[in-house]
Structures are given as structure tokens and as C-alpha cells.
Amino acid sequence: xxxxxxxVGKTVLGSSSSSAKPFVVGTNVxxxxxxDYNVTTSQYFGFDxxxxxxxxAAMHRPLLxxxxxxxxxxxxxxxxxxxxxxxxxxxxxxxVGAGRNLSMTFSMPYYExxxxxxxxxxxxxxxxxxxxxxxxxxxxxxxxxxxxxTSSEDWxxxxxxxxxxGGGSITEYTTVDLEVSALSAGAxxxxxxxxxxxxxxxxxxxxxxxxxxxxxTGELYGFAVEHGDPNDYLPVINGAIVTSEQNxxxxxxxxxxxxx
Numbered sequence: 001x002x003x004x005x006x007x008v009g010k011t012v013l014g015s016s017s018s019s020a021k022p023f024v025v026g027t028n029v030x031x032x033x034x035x036d037y038n039v040t041t042s043q044y045f046g047f048d049x050x051x052x053x054x055x056x057a058a059m060h061r062p063l064l065x066x067x068x069x070x071x072x073x074x075x076x077x078x079x080x081x082x083x084x085x086x087x088x089x090x091x092x093x094x095x096v097g098a099g100r101n102l103s104m105t106f107s108m109p110y111y112e113x114x115x116x117x118x119x120x121x122x123x124x125x126x127x128x129x130x131x132x133x134x135x136x137x138x139x140x141x142x143x144x145x146x147x148x149x150t151s152s153e154d155w156x157x158x159x160x161x162x163x164x165x166g167g168g169s170i171t172e173y174t175t176v177d178l179e180v181s182a183l184s185a186g187a188x189x190x191x192x193x194x195x196x197x198x199x200x201x202x203x204x205x206x207x208x209x210x211x212x213x214x215x216x217t218g219e220l221y222g223f224a225v226e227h228g229d230p231n232d233y234l235p236v237i238n239g240a241i242v243t244s245e246q247n248x249x250x251x252x253x254x255x256x257x258x259x260x
Contacts, residue, residue, distance in 0.1 A: 020060060020061045020062060021061060022061060022062050022063065022064035023052075023055070023056040023059050023061040023062070023063055023064065023084050023085070024064045024066060024083040024084045024085075025052045025056070025063060025064065025065055025066070025083065025084065025085050025086070025087050026066050026067075026068055026074050026077060026078060026082070026083045026085070026086045026087075026088070027044065027048065027049070027052075027065060027066075027067055027068070027074070027086070027087055027088045028067065028068050028069075028070070028071045028074045028088045028175075029044065029067055030175075030176050030177055031046075031088065031089055031176055031194075031197050032046060032196075032197055032200040032201065032204070033046050033047055033196055033197070033200045033257040033258055033259060034046045034047050034048040034088070034089040034196060034197070034257075035047075035048045035049055035087070035088060035089070037067065044065045044067070046257060047111075047196075047253055047254070047256075047257040047259060048087040048088060048089060049065065049087070050253050050256070050257070051087065051110065051223075051241075051244070051253065052065070052085070052087045052223075054240055054244060054249065055085070055223070055236070055237050055240045055241075057240075058236050058237075058239065058240040058243075059233075059236055066083060069174065069175065070148075070149075070174050070175075071088070071147060071148065071149045071150060071174070071175075072148060072149035074086055074088060075090070075100065075103075075104065075149060075224070076103075078104050078224040078225070078226070079100075079103035079104035079105075079224070079226065079227045080226065080227075081225075081226030081227075081230070081231075084225065084231070084233065085223050085224065085225050085233060085237065086104075086223065086224040086225075087223050089111075089113070089194060089196075089197075089221050090106075090221060090222060090223070090224050091113070091150075091151040091219040091220065091221060091222075092106040092109065092220055092221065092222035092224075093109070093218075093219055093220040094151070094154075094217070094218075094219060095154065095158070096151045096154040097219075097220070097222075100224070103227055104224045104225065104226070104227050105224065105225050105226065105227050105228055105229045105234065106222035106223065106224055106225075107222045107223040107224075107225075107234055107237045107238055107241065108222070108238045108241055108242075109220035109221060109222050110221055110222065110223070110241050110250075111220070111221040111259075112218065112219065112220055112221075113194050113195060113196060113217075113219045113220075113221060114194070114195045114214050114215060114216050114217050114218065114219065115151070115152055115155055115192055115193065115194060115195065115214070115215035115216075115217050115219075116134075116192070116193060116194065116195040116198035116199070116211050116212075116213065116214050116215060117129060117134045117138070117139065117190050117191075117192060117198075117211065117212040117213055117214075117215065118180075118183065118190060118191040118192075118193055118198045118201060118202065118209060118210075118211055118212070119183070119189065119190045119191075119209070119210055119211075119212045120183065120184070120186070120189075120208065120209060120210070121205075121207055121208055121209060121210040122208075123189065124210050124212065127142065127189065127190060127212050128212065128213075129212050129213025129214070130213070131213075133213055133214045133215060133216045134212065134213040134214065134215045136159055136160055136163055138212075138213075139160055139168070139190065139192075140160070140163055140164050140165045140166075140168050141164070141165045141166040141167060141168045142168055142189035142190050143167065143168070143169050143171065143187070143188050143189045143190075144156065144160065144168070144169065144170050144171070144188065144189065144190055144191070144192055145170075145171050145172075145173055145179035145182055145183060145188040145190070145191045145192075146170065146171075146172060146173070146179065146191065146192045146193070147172070147173055147174070147175065147176055147179060147193070148172045148173065148174055151194075151217065151219055152192045152193055152194070153172065155192065155215065155217060156170055156192055171188065176193065176197065176201075179191050179193075180201055180209075183209065184205075184208060184209065190212065192215065194219075195211075195214055196258075196259055198211045199211055199258070200258065203258075223237055225237070
């Protein structure tokens, strides 16, 4: 599942013979179950990809997925209008969202998320979070990994940085697969990542990884378009989100991708 993190390429979904201009959506894999890439079929898949396909259909345009190996570069190009829409579990709320809203424009929220602490299963007896959630004291002495440019980084910089004790440290990675590999190899004690991906990665680890607990952040994901929405995409995007919620498609996709 995590083998495609450095893949950079494009995949057309829908009718490639359509005369309509493709609706180009930028993403950053791997971040299961929201976005991932199957190297065998050369197809992107996940909750965000399914939502993007639904939005492209509402635009009456074929969907073209383009992957970015760097999440920060994805956000920069989204705001500059290099492609039509970014779909990559992008937090639009809180302090990190406020900063992003200065350079890009977001749809209505389509998913609420928290952060989680991903660890090696063998260390579950040593790294314990309370049922109410993980706090800084649990993480202060750990070697923590996180992805650059994400809300995980923002949370760690706000609450964990400069509060480390003992051998506690923070290491940043450009992609999720790199930080998970470091965790699996024992170079890290834990990874801070959104709850959905944490659960998906643990489930696909053959029992070697586990979720120690939740870091409650109450983030809201949104689809990002060029700053100011000069192409007037948001009415169609928001309309597709609302319609999916009303006709049951949204809940079906949540169930399909193990999100609720």
C-alpha cells in the first residue's frame, strides 16, 4: 500500500475519449484510505479519489489525477491554479487552515479528522495513551516522525516542540511511506498522522504497527482550488458534496473506505 510514495504521474479516470477538457486534480500519495496508488493497475484510489470522480462528473469532465511527491509543493500549486482542484485530506480549519486560506480557497468541509500516534506493536506496553487521548507528556520523550507541511507538523510545532524530555525529538519526512519505514525499522518511536491513515496503515502492517491513541484536534478537510476561485469551481464542488450527503452516496463512500 505504501510503495508509491515517490511516484509522480497522471492517471485519467472516466471517459478518456471525451472531448471535454479533463478536470485535473492534484493529490499526494500514499495517505490511505483517502488517496493511494496501485502500481499494478496504475490507478489511484481512496475516499478523496472517489469524491473527486464524483465532482468531475458534476463538472461533466473526465477526471485526471496528478500526484505530487511533496505535499507542500501540492499546496503551493493548488493556490496558484496549476491544476483545477487539490484532493489530499487537506485541513482547512484552525491555525494551519487560516494560513492556507491566505494562498488558496477551500470548499465547504467534507470530513472531520483528528491526529493519532502510530507506534510499533511491540512497544504498546511502553507507549500508552489515556482513553481520552494522547497528551504531550506521553510523547515528550519519544523520537517522533511526521510529514512536512501537514497539520501533524503544525500540531507538533505548537505543542510538542521545545517540550521534549530525555531523548525526545522530532524528525520531518517528505512522504508518509518514508516516515512509516523509519518507524518500522526502529529509527522512530512513533509517527503523528491523521487517524484514518493511522488505522489503515496499522491494519495493513500484518500486526507490526498499532495506533496508541488519538490526539484530539477536530480538523476539517476541504478541497482546495486556486486562490479566489477565479474559475468558479466551488459552487459545483460544494453542490456535489451536498448532493452526495443527501442521496446517501457520501455515507456509502465512508463505509467503502472504512471511515464510518
